[in-house]
Amino acid sequence: MTVKSRVTCFRVTSPDGYRSTYELGADRTRIGRATLGGAPELVLDPDPHRLVSRVHCIVEHIDGAWTVTDNGSDNGTILRRGGELTRVLGTTELRHGDAILVIGDITPTGEPRYWKLTFDDPFRTEAAPVVAPVAVTPGTGETPHLTYDWLQMKVYRVEGGVKQEITGLSPLSHRLIRYLAELSRINNGSPVACTHTELIHMLWGRPEEWPPSRSYDETNLRNIVTAVRKRIERDPANPLLLQTERNIGYRLLIKVAAT
CATH class of the missing domain: 2.60.200.20 (Tumour Suppressor Smad4)
Structure with a gap:
């Protein structure tokens, strides 16, 4: 019982x-x-x-x-x-x-x-009903872009109506994409340029949180960006999706639902 x-x-x-x-x-x-x-x-x-x-x-x-x-x-x-x-x-x-x-x-x-x-909380609230999952069919776009599934934590490249899952992302690479996708959602679906400093703090925390004798800079960030581009770009040397904003940082061409 x-x-x-x-x-x-x-x-x-x-x-x-x-x-x-x-x-x-x-x-x-x-x-x-x-x-x-x-x-x-x-x-x-x-x-x-x-x-x-x-x-x-x-x-x-x-x-x-x-x-x-x-x-x-x-x-x-x-x-x-x-x-x-x-x-x-x-x-x-x-x-x-x-x-x-x-x-x-x-x-x-x-x-x-x-x-x-x-x-x-069985004695105080109504039990949650059992609901079958709802299938969502993604749309297609005219130009190559990424889409992000927040619930399944999956990244897709969409090109020519074909949706392909991006695999092999490291935890830091995935975190970078997820963060930029969220900023795009907040900005009504438009990509947001993030500074190097903002992205460094997002990935590794602020300097006071770093381990002793350890620091992170734009070189570390660039290594993560390079790893992401190798996974999402057709030509990593000429990126179309994860773009460099000169003297600022990076922005990601990704389609998300604006809420």
């Missing part, structure tokens, strides 16, 4: 499969990674590739309901309800059985591995 918990909590499963329980005793719980400046209430650790933001998302108890809000995280917050996956773009009310997914690792073959926080 299965005994139901009488305490509202998350059943936490790490990317490695380790299971634990976190009780939601307060009306506000920040979820993220620990830094030198402090830590949120629920720490998702380990985070070997810095995919989890400092405060990735926030769970709150408001007017008798539990909600989750993405806190402007770099890699997004995903909600699984039944068989349906949706990206949390605003504040979403939680139901018993919902699972919050936060990317925690990327395998050497480019497959995402998630932290899974299953919401357990």
Whole structure:
């Protein structure tokens, strides 16, 4: 016989499969990674590739309901309800059985591995319905471009109506594409030029977070850009998709849905 918990909590499963329980005793719980400046209430650790933001998302108890809000995280917050996956773009009310997914690792073959926080509140909220996944047919474009599947963490090159998955991306390469894709989404689908400094801090953190006797500069960034171009460009020496903005940084030609 299965005994139901009488305490509202998350059943936490790490990317490695380790299971634990976190009780939601307060009306506000920040979820993220620990830094030198402090830590949120629920720490998702380990985070070997810095995919989890400092405060990735926030769970709150408001007017008798539990909600989750993405806190402007770099890699997004995903909600699984039944068989349906949706990206949390605003504040979403939680139901018993919902699972919050936060990317925690990327395998050497480019497959995402998630932290899974299953919401357990059987006596207070309506159970999440079981919904069949909805198939989405991507559109085609006139010029070569990339598309990004936020839920599956997959990158595609689209050219001449043919959609081809990009494989073999390292975790840092994938993180660079994902970050530039998010900026494009925020900018109503238009590519955004990012400075070298911004991208260095996004990939490796700020200087105070670097290991002793270790530093990162434009050479390190250029190595990541070169690796990405070898995967996404037909001619890496003459890139069309990941473009150099002279004296500024880089921008990525990628199509994402504006929200």
